[in-house]
Amino acid sequence: MAGATTYTVEYFSIDGLAWVIRALLTLAGEEYKNEFPDWPVYKEKTPFGRLPVLKETSADGSEFVLAERCAIELYLAEKYGFLPRDSKQKAVALQYYFQLVDVFDTLVMYIFHITTDVSKDRYLDRLRTFIQRHEPILAQSKSGYYCGDSLTLPDICLYFLYKSVFAAEDQSLNWFVTEQTPAIAKLVSMIEENTNIKKAFL
Incomplete structure (x- = not known):
């Protein structure tokens, strides 16, 4: 326009x-x-x-x-409204966001920069801890999203973390979408169904 x-x-x-x-x-x-x-x-x-x-x-x-x-x-x-307006709810959303950033950065460091057993163990430990803590959080959400009933920044970041693990063909991929992580799997599936999200990929 x-x-x-x-x-x-x-x-x-x-x-x-x-x-x-x-x-x-x-x-x-x-x-x-x-x-x-x-x-x-x-x-x-x-x-x-x-x-x-x-x-x-x-x-x-x-x-x-x-x-x-x-x-x-x-x-x-x-x-563009991908964060809650309430200051406390926004702070909660941001804590999820920065945890996702941390896990993603450890994945990037392991895959592309420091491919050692130490960097791999650090990445797997971060991812394992993240999934253990975030699965219950999402399981308590009535909408399936992290915050409220609409898509926010941490939802988008979780989806991209999943896609990045998939692209890396990492053994930890099956941790995301399994019978043990139905809430995370549900969120990934919900975002996957959004046709607009696919336009962001090159």
């Missing part, structure tokens, strides 16, 4: 750390452009020498540039 706010997501040509950002924009019904900078040539042009970077251009032509994955995700989640 002419004169509307537009977005550019700068990242590599993979889902990776930009997927949740793309998913939030997609679910919000916002158009955005993916740009895949020439790396590491483009590194010095980023705010902190890292990707992803979000560029938001307003109708008046002014540009807002934001770096760091979590900062971008929280900004978009707040802006």
Whole structure:
């Protein structure tokens, strides 16, 4: 739409750390452009020498540039209603979110950076503990979502963690969707049925 706010997501040509950002924009019904900078040539042009970077251009032509994955995700989640309005409920949602970020980061570290028995044990321990604590939380939800009766940021992150484990063909995949984790499996299935979520994948 002419004169509307537009977005550019700068990242590599993979889902990776930009997927949740793309998913939030997609679910919000916002158009955005993916740009895949020439790396590491483009590194010095980023705010902190890292990707992803979000560029938001307003109708008046002014540009807002934001770096760091979590900062971008929280900004978009707040802006488009993917976080509870109540301050205490929001704090609860954020604790789930940061736990998911922690598990995802240990997976990335193990798969792509430090592929050792130590890094694997750390990842598996984080994932095992996460599932043990979060399955009961989701089991108590009447809607199946983490917060209230609609999709929020931690739901989206849980789904992407599941997809990332699946993509890595990791042995821990069966921990997610089993008879022992029906609530987590239900949430994954609910999000999987959302046709818009699939548009966020490259």
